[in-house]
Amino acid sequence: MIEGLAALYIFMLAGFTGFEIISKVPVILHTPLMSGSNFVHGIVLVGAMIALGIAENPTQQAIGFIAVLLAAGNAVGGYVVTERMLEMFKASDKKGAAGEKK
Amino acid sequence: MGILIQATYFLAAALFILGLKQMSSPVTARRGIHWAGVGMVLATLVTFLAPELSENPQAVTNYILIIIAIAIGGGYAWVTGKKVAMTDMPQMIAMYNGMGGGAAATIAAVELLKAQGEVAAGAEPASLLGAFGLETLNAAPTSISEAMGTDITILAILGAIIGTIAFSGSIIAWAKLDGRLNTSKLLPQQQLINLVLALVMIGFGVAVFFTGDLMPIVVFFALALILGVFITVPVGGADMPVIISLFNALTGLAVGFEGYVLGNAAMIIAGTVVGSAGTLLTHLMAKAMNRSVSNVFFSGFGTTQVASAGAVEGGGSMKEIQGQDVGIMMAYASQVVIIPGYGMAVAQAQHKVWELTQLLIEKGVKVKFAIHPVAGRMPGHMNVLLAEAGVPYDLIYDMEDINADFQNTTVTLVIGANDVVNPAAKNDPSSPLFGMPILNAEQSDNVIVIKRGRGTGFSGVENPLFLLDNTRMLFGDGQKAVNELIQAVKEL
Numbered sequence: 001m002i003e004g005l006a007a008l009y010i011f012m013l014a015g016f017t018g019f020e021i022i023s024k025v026p027v028i029l030h031t032p033l034m035s036g037s038n039f040v041h042g043i044v045l046v047g048a049m050i051a052l053g054i055a056e057n058p059t060q061q062a063i064g065f066i067a068v069l070l071a072a073g074n075a076v077g078g079y080v081v082t083e084r085m086l087e088m089f090k091a092s093d094k095k096g097a098a099g100e101k102k
Numbered sequence: 103m104g105i106l107i108q109a110t111y112f113l114a115a116a117l118f119i120l121g122l123k124q125m126s127s128p129v130t131a132r133r134g135i136h137w138a139g140v141g142m143v144l145a146t147l148v149t150f151l152a153p154e155l156s157e158n159p160q161a162v163t164n165y166i167l168i169i170i171a172i173a174i175g176g177g178y179a180w181v182t183g184k185k186v187a188m189t190d191m192p193q194m195i196a197m198y199n200g201m202g203g204g205a206a207a208t209i210a211a212v213e214l215l216k217a218q219g220e221v222a223a224g225a226e227p228a229s230l231l232g233a234f235g236l237e238t239l240n241a242a243p244t245s246i247s248e249a250m251g252t253d254i255t256i257l258a259i260l261g262a263i264i265g266t267i268a269f270s271g272s273i274i275a276w277a278k279l280d281g282r283l284n285t286s287k288l289l290p291q292q293q294l295i296n297l298v299l300a301l302v303m304i305g306f307g308v309a310v311f312f313t314g315d316l317m318p319i320v321v322f323f324a325l326a327l328i329l330g331v332f333i334t335v336p337v338g339g340a341d342m343p344v345i346i347s348l349f350n351a352l353t354g355l356a357v358g359f360e361g362y363v364l365g366n367a368a369m370i371i372a373g374t375v376v377g378s379a380g381t382l383l384t385h386l387m388a389k390a391m392n393r394s395v396s397n398v399f400f401s402g403f404g405t406t407q408v409a410s411a412g413a414v415e416g417g418g419s420m421k422e423i424q425g426q427d428v429g430i431m432m433a434y435a436s437q438v439v440i441i442p443g444y445g446m447a448v449a450q451a452q453h454k455v456w457e458l459t460q461l462l463i464e465k466g467v468k469v470k471f472a473i474h475p476v477a478g479r480m481p482g483h484m485n486v487l488l489a490e491a492g493v494p495y496d497l498i499y500d501m502e503d504i505n506a507d508f509q510n511t512t513v514t515l516v517i518g519a520n521d522v523v524n525p526a527a528k529n530d531p532s533s534p535l536f537g538m539p540i541l542n543a544e545q546s547d548n549v550i551v552i553k554r555g556r557g558t559g560f561s562g563v564e565n566p567l568f569l570l571d572n573t574r575m576l577f578g579d580g581q582k583a584v585n586e587l588i589q590a591v592k593e594l
Contacts, residue, residue, distance in 0.1 A: 040375070
């Protein structure tokens with residue numbers, strides 16, 4: 001499907017994309033961004049589902065099951081944690097109003 | 103069906119990149135994670151339709167297993183992610199990241215085992231056909247690389263190594279940050295052992311490539327697991343942010359490699375983007391600490407400073423002060439700079455600190471927060487906590503912006519920070535921190551250090567700042583101490 005040179009091009013372009021994205025991030029967003037990128041590689045869930053889906057015997061199913069379990073943890077946990085962090089950032093954006101109320 | 107799946111993966115990859123892009127600005131950050139979330143849900147749902155899954159004779163069992171696994175893994179992460187305190191965020195990220203690395207490694211394991219099964223099964227019919235003097239159209243594979251293809255096998259094995267190390271390493275990082283593992287010493291000559299172990303592991307990786315046996319696969323994964331532990335245990339606490347970030351990048355890379363193995367473009371793109379973004383972030387962090395990434399891994403932070411710690415002593419003694427006096431001092435100051443560190447996070451003192459700040463501002467004191475790039479356990483950790491407490495951005499300054507301003511500062515309040523204000527980093531070449539840029543707290547008229555005890559900080563390095571003439575120590579829990587200050591300021 002995606003083989004050889006085509007994949008090499010994808011690797012290269014995706015690599016540059018990653019550099020571009022992060023090189024413009026203010027320090028204050030580093031932790032949420034690390035968490036966010038942690039969520040994005042939760043896409044491994046898709047691969048884990050395929051790995052379990054193509055399993056043909058109990059051993060492969062057991063390992064595939066672990067793969068899906070771990071990947072789901074990565075994806076869901078990464079999302080929840082990032083969401084919670086960024087929620088606070090949103091609140092402090094409106095700090096002018098919020099600060100005066102206190 | 104194939105088109106629908108591919109188009110959805112394409113959309114998901116685009117959403118991930120756009121999402122990450124938006125996460126790089128505070129204004130759009132929240133929308134960014136939502137976009138990425140939508141991409142993830144779409145990609146997951148459409149994968150249920152994949153023909154590889156539905157055409158498998160085991161399809162029904164596997165579908166049920168997939169749903170159960172998602173429910174358990176996702177449910178666990180949902181509950182822990184919602185519950186975890188902001189201060190414990192770094193180790194939680196390490197944990198989720200480890201799970202991702204583990205998933206990438208197990209995908210490789212399934213693929214390698216399938217290929218190994220083909221080799222084992224192929225051996226018999228081939229000899230049977232040979233007995234009849236017939237030639238098979240496709241010769242049965244005699245090794246895993248023949249069964250899977252050279253490029254796929256190489257990337258599967260590389261992804262397995264990286265993913266497994268990120269998995270066991272992240273678990274150790276989590277345990278260390280969570281206070282469940284306090285040792286930094288494992289074996290004598292750890293670096294040498296790690297090197298040998300790595301070489302043996304690579305040897306078994308090569309064996310996996312060229313043979314079709316089960317044994318090398320098992321040993322290979324076991325060695326990679328151990329290596330991840332061995333690499334991470336000696337890394338000191340101060341270097342933890344770098345390690346977590348590095349493992350995050352490594353997991354991304356492993357996911358990208360396994361994406362190639364599975365021919366899944368969404369995994370390749372998302373994994374590689376994270377891999378390169380994470381590598382750059384790791385580099386930025388290490389640079390902020392004046393340590394190279396290899397230095398972090400191979401120098402064993404906990405081993406050198408024992409000698410230098412003794413050298414600092416005898417230069418003076420710590421002078422204690424009471425909260426009452428500090429409150430008065432701050433209320434009549436022209437400018438107060440607050441330097442928060444991990445201690446503030448542990449004591450959950452950020453809300454009290456903001457309360458104190460508001461009181462001081464009412465009294466006409468200029469208050470600024472100074473954030474060292476690696477304060478806390480991760481870059482930006484302190485910003486998250488202060489944001490949680492409601493501290494507005496414009497009071498928060500990066501190291502470069504505030505360092506010149508310490509000369510004009512009446513009182514610098516250090517709350518639970520230690521290494522980031524250690525002047526030994528500037529003037530003591532024997533200190534393990536030497537060369538790390540620090541906040542120039544010692545240049546202000548008065549330095550107040552709130553600290554739980556007299557011990558050294560997380561990195562175990564003595565801090566001469568505490569012994570200076572213009573430094574006073576306020577011992578106690580961060581939250582209680584700040585409470586005392588609030589009372590003192592209120593009573594004025």
